[in-house]
Amino acid sequence: MSDGRQAGNDTAQPTPEDPLGVSEAAATIERIVENVEQVIVGNHDAIEDILIVALARSHLLLEDVPGVGKTMLARAVATSVDCSFKRIQFTPDLLPTDVTGVNVYNQKHQTFEFQPGPVFANVALADEINRAPPKTQAALLEAMGERQVTVDGETRDLPEPFVVIATQNDVETGQTYELPLAEVDRFMKKIRLGYPNEADETELLGRVAGDHPIRSLSAVADAVEVQRARRTVASVDVREPVRNYVSRLAAHTRDHAKLGVSPRGAIALVRASQARAVLTERSFVTPDDVQSEIESVWAHRIRSGDRARDGAEVVEAAIEAVPVE
Amino acid sequence: MSEATARSVAGTTRATAQSARALALAGVAALTLSYTSVLYYVADVTRGAETMLAVLAGSLLLGILLGRYVGTTVAGGVALSVAITGSVGYVLSIPPDQRALLFTTRVVTDTIALLTGLSVLRLTNAGVWALGVAPAPIIVSWYLAVRRRYVWSVVAGGTALSLLVLTGDAGPTTTLTGVIGGATAVGVGDVERAGGPTPQFDAVVAVVAAMVVVTASLSAAAGGATGTPFGDGGESPTVESTVVEAEDNIRILGSISLSTDVQFEISAARGNYWQTAAYDRYTGQGWVRTGETTAIEGTRAGPPGSARPLRQEVTAQTDLGSVPGAWRPVNVEGAAVRSTQQGGFRPETRIAANTTYTVRSRIPQYTTAQLRRAGTDYPDDVTATYAGLPGSTPDRVSERATEVTANASTPYDRAVAIERYLEEEKRYSLDVESPDGPIADSFLFEMDAGYCTYYATTMVTMLRSQGVPARFVVGYTTGEQVGDDRYRVRGLNSHAWVQVYFPDVGWVRFDPTPAGPREAAEERQIRQTEGNGTESGPNSTGPAEGSDTDVVNLTPTTPVPDPNVTATVGNEPATPSVAGADDGSDELSLPDLPSNRTVAVWAVTLAGLLAVGRRTGALGRVRTAVALGRQSRSAPDADAIRAYDRLETLFELRYRPRAAGETPRTYVSTLVADGAEEAALSVVDAYEQARHGDGVDKTTADDVVATVDRFVDEWSLGDRLGR
Numbered sequence A: 001m002s003d004g005r006q007a008g009n010d011t012a013q014p015t016p017e018d019p020l021g022v023s024e025a026a027a028t029i030e031r032i033v034e035n036v037e038q039v040i041v042g043n044h045d046a047i048e049d050i051l052i053v054a055l056a057r058s059h060l061l062l063e064d065v066p067g068v069g070k071t072m073l074a075r076a077v078a079t080s081v082d083c084s085f086k087r088i089q090f091t092p093d094l095l096p097t098d099v100t101g102v103n104v105y106n107q108k109h110q111t112f113e114f115q116p117g118p119v120f121a122n123v124a125l126a127d128e129i130n131r132a133p134p135k136t137q138a139a140l141l142e143a144m145g146e147r148q149v150t151v152d153g154e155t156r157d158l159p160e161p162f163v164v165i166a167t168q169n170d171v172e173t174g175q176t177y178e179l180p181l182a183e184v185d186r187f188m189k190k191i192r193l194g195y196p197n198e199a200d201e202t203e204l205l206g207r208v209a210g211d212h213p214i215r216s217l218s219a220v221a222d223a224v225e226v227q228r229a230r231r232t233v234a235s236v237d238v239r240e241p242v243r244n245y246v247s248r249l250a251a252h253t254r255d256h257a258k259l260g261v262s263p264r265g266a267i268a269l270v271r272a273s274q275a276r277a278v279l280t281e282r283s284f285v286t287p288d289d290v291q292s293e294i295e296s297v298w299a300h301r302i303r304s305g306d307r308a309r310d311g312a313e314v315v316e317a318a319i320e321a322v323p324v325e
Numbered sequence B: 001m002s003e004a005t006a007r008s009v010a011g012t013t014r015a016t017a018q019s020a021r022a023l024a025l026a027g028v029a030a031l032t033l034s035y036t037s038v039l040y041y042v043a044d045v046t047r048g049a050e051t052m053l054a055v056l057a058g059s060l061l062l063g064i065l066l067g068r069y070v071g072t073t074v075a076g077g078v079a080l081s082v083a084i085t086g087s088v089g090y091v092l093s094i095p096p097d098q099r100a101l102l103f104t105t106r107v108v109t110d111t112i113a114l115l116t117g118l119s120v121l122r123l124t125n126a127g128v129w130a131l132g133v134a135p136a137p138i139i140v141s142w143y144l145a146v147r148r149r150y151v152w153s154v155v156a157g158g159t160a161l162s163l164l165v166l167t168g169d170a171g172p173t174t175t176l177t178g179v180i181g182g183a184t185a186v187g188v189g190d191v192e193r194a195g196g197p198t199p200q201f202d203a204v205v206a207v208v209a210a211m212v213v214v215t216a217s218l219s220a221a222a223g224g225a226t227g228t229p230f231g232d233g234g235e236s237p238t239v240e241s242t243v244v245e246a247e248d249n250i251r252i253l254g255s256i257s258l259s260t261d262v263q264f265e266i267s268a269a270r271g272n273y274w275q276t277a278a279y280d281r282y283t284g285q286g287w288v289r290t291g292e293t294t295a296i297e298g299t300r301a302g303p304p305g306s307a308r309p310l311r312q313e314v315t316a317q318t319d320l321g322s323v324p325g326a327w328r329p330v331n332v333e334g335a336a337v338r339s340t341q342q343g344g345f346r347p348e349t350r351i352a353a354n355t356t357y358t359v360r361s362r363i364p365q366y367t368t369a370q371l372r373r374a375g376t377d378y379p380d381d382v383t384a385t386y387a388g389l390p391g392s393t394p395d396r397v398s399e400r401a402t403e404v405t406a407n408a409s410t411p412y413d414r415a416v417a418i419e420r421y422l423e424e425e426k427r428y429s430l431d432v433e434s435p436d437g438p439i440a441d442s443f444l445f446e447m448d449a450g451y452c453t454y455y456a457t458t459m460v461t462m463l464r465s466q467g468v469p470a471r472f473v474v475g476y477t478t479g480e481q482v483g484d485d486r487y488r489v490r491g492l493n494s495h496a497w498v499q500v501y502f503p504d505v506g507w508v509r510f511d512p513t514p515a516g517p518r519e520a521a522e523e524r525q526i527r528q529t530e531g532n533g534t535e536s537g538p539n540s541t542g543p544a545e546g547s548d549t550d551v552v553n554l555t556p557t558t559p560v561p562d563p564n565v566t567a568t569v570g571n572e573p574a575t576p577s578v579a580g581a582d583d584g585s586d587e588l589s590l591p592d593l594p595s596n597r598t599v600a601v602w603a604v605t606l607a608g609l610l611a612v613g614r615r616t617g618a619l620g621r622v623r624t625a626v627a628l629g630r631q632s633r634s635a636p637d638a639d640a641i642r643a644y645d646r647l648e649t650l651f652e653l654r655y656r657p658r659a660a661g662e663t664p665r666t667y668v669s670t671l672v673a674d675g676a677e678e679a680a681l682s683v684v685d686a687y688e689q690a691r692h693g694d695g696v697d698k699t700t701a702d703d704v705v706a707t708v709d710r711f712v713d714e715w716s717l718g719d720r721l722g723r
Helices: A003-011 A022-037 A043-057 A068-078 A096-100 A132-145 A198-209 A223-234 A240-255 A265-279 A288-300 A311-321 B002-047 B049-069 B072-093 B094-102 B105-115 B126-133 B135-146 B150-166 B172-194 B199-223 B239-245 B368-373 B382-384 B395-404 B411-425 B439-446 B453-464 B515-536 B565-572 B581-586 B595-617 B618-627 B637-654 B664-673 B678-692 B698-722
Strands: A062-063 A085-089 A101-106 A111-116 A123-127 A148-150 A156-157 A163-168 A189-191 B250-251 B262-268 B275-281 B286-288 B306-314 B330-331 B335-341 B345-347 B357-366 B472-476 B479-481 B486-490 B493-501 B505-511
Touching: A003 A022, A022 A068, A022 A223, A022 A265, A043 A163, A043 A189, A043 A223, A043 A265, A062 A096, A062 B382, A068 A085, A068 A163, A068 B250, A096 A101, A101 A148, A101 B094, A111 A156, A132 A148, A132 B472, A163 B664, A189 A288, A223 A265, A240 A265, A240 A288, A240 A311, A265 B094, A288 B664, B002 B049, B002 B126, B002 B150, B002 B172, B002 B382, B049 B135, B072 B126, B072 B135, B094 B395, B094 B581, B105 B453, B105 B486, B126 B135, B135 B150, B150 B172, B150 B357, B172 B439, B199 B505, B239 B637, B275 B565, B335 B515, B357 B505, B368 B411, B395 B439, B411 B453, B439 B453, B453 B472, B637 B664, B664 B678, B678 B698
Parallel strands: A062 A163, A062 A189, A085 A123, A123 A163
Antiparallel strands: A101 A111, A148 A156, B250 B286, B262 B306, B262 B486, B275 B472, B306 B357, B330 B357, B335 B345, B472 B493, B479 B486, B493 B505
């Protein structure tokens, strides 16, 4: 069985199947965010985005220049929830088995033993995913979608919770394999961290002057709590007016772009909105939740067909044009 | 589900485009209707209505078919060849002797003349011209409209309409129809192509309405009383305005007034009617003088029969645009004149006041017996020019004329019978409503009173319906005799009468207007002015003294503008009104119903205001203000939602409306950040809970309803007044 389940059985009476109350879940998330903020300066929104993706059982694509703290962010989140964290540096010579793991012949026992790859972690950071060849990318994406890996015909479940945070370097585009749209669609959100502002950077420099704070970061929640919070998110109400609002938004992007959002994108938006509702201590989704989630969930799924207009602009136009009823 | 939404959105867009197309085509149709109605009218006046209808329908069909099935090049070729055929047909229809004049500079000058206000009806072959011109614009504009090129379609149709506007044949209503149609087609056509949302219709409606109203009010300011939508209440025009200028067109008007200004003095051995112009073409609404003026050399021929000369010395007292003289003038000295096709004279430039010129006339001499004997052997050109009536003239006119002339065997007896009939049957009055239908028909069957132009027009129409060549003549009656062989002629002497053609005699005058009432009105007018002058004396500051601008209005429904005149009137035993005023003076006079055109302009104005209101949201605000009030109670959830709706309505009135993509929470919290009361957020909380969550309990609903009630009350008491 997976690591997460064992941890859950050890630490608490309630099982991962019991949902937390909404306010309890909100408090837990709040606690995690604050904890991560001890390490990460000035990226409150990005921390919330990672947690929303985790709570909505999906994955995150981070696109940014190197050195803005992508790895640190992922590691800090993993540590805060007491989860395993693995980092995979994608390179052009990376093989699918380097991700999923491989059966190794044990001479002592005269058997093949499975050596789990780095993807067997609660939080897997796939660094510079666009540097690896498509076949390797596909192996990771299968793991993301199926929450299991198949090696030599044998299927193995991945731990729960399981979140992939993939990063993309959009500056050095030489020798990269751009993710196909179908694969980009599998990431619930695509966000950018961006450079810190002056005050944040000053603060950051002060913190790292001595021991790096990540070393002293402790867990404020565990995997079971995360799974219970996931249950809470899944139980959030999405009533007809909101569902209709989402489908009208989707229709608008399809009418005003070469490629609008897919139904998968619409579903992802509803899920993210549910998580956002929990963050604001609400047991139902309002159009406000949809509006706060829509850009990071939809922008990377849309091709406007016009070089001057990116997906974010199409989404923005949809928000403005589609009436909230 | 999302696919269904997408489909319904696409469906809406398609429906919008379809209704836009229908509207745009309706616009093109209105434009087409505007200029074809003018062309049809021209054809009707010249008795070519059926041919014209066939040509119009054929062109329309051809244009639509070409638009459906044929490319631009071929269609352009067809339209060009049709246009050329039309022009050639017109040229061939002109008599050979005139055709020789047509080429070289004549074509250019004619075109310029048309474009500077020469009515199409003045062309000798106006009907053929209309038939030749009609097809090209119809084919081109419908070809383009079918192909959704509305702008170019409107350019084609608009060119035709503009030509007719410049010639003065398209009246204001026609022009308005065309302009509205064109603007609608262009505006809505744009909407159709953009597949845009409905708000753009508002803009189109507002712009069109603005155009209509501005056009209407501008022409009301510039064009004076005639022919404008708002002109109904304007100052009454005078008969003399047409008589003095002897214009090429005469429209029969409604109420008129008479001016006592002296126009000219004339020395002649005998008094006569001083004719200024004769008109040959009857349009149903008025008269047109066709043909060009020609230069004269020496003395013109007199009438065909025997005649005796009359020498008249005319001294203009004001600027004269015509050359008054007894029929038939043969020579003018002291003023540069040209000869008209009808045998009269027109001055080359206006004759300045105090100019004296001499007119020599040859007055036809005949006896009644001679006229009776004259027979019906009319020259062809006389029949062609002076015996025609518009095709739209109702049959009952000719039936009545046949009845009236049942016992008359000669043209002369017929003329006398009709003259007598009109004198007996109709009452003389200057205060009449301008009729909607053809003048003669209306005067015969619907009106019981009228003035000279009605009598004369009706008599000519009745005579022509009996095949007797006759024409409509304007000029002055003899005037006031002020000395031996000297007559003073004033504006109020202006008059219209009839001339009937008799072979071997020429044109003979008939005057169907009852002389008694007319002269009485004229005399009363003179007495009033002169009596007023002596009474007010040299020290008077009253406006009557100079009397240049003193156009006294005889219309009984309008007050006399000059208090001095009113005083004088009080001393007069007779009422200052013309015959027939007695009927109206005792009764409470009801306001006249506005004319159709006024109603139309007001309707357009209203539509424009509504569109502007919708566009600016003013209409919505009024509507929502009504919806603010108290709310009736039902289930807690419905109450909470309704409470929020009212809050939004209130905030819309107080601050701004909620934008389309703005959520209620964003909207209210933005306003709260800008100073709205924080309690508003609790209303949003309850609303969200009721609409998106598991609902609210009764206490919460009561609370938010109370909160909104309080908001409404506070605003009603304080801020609403302060605003």
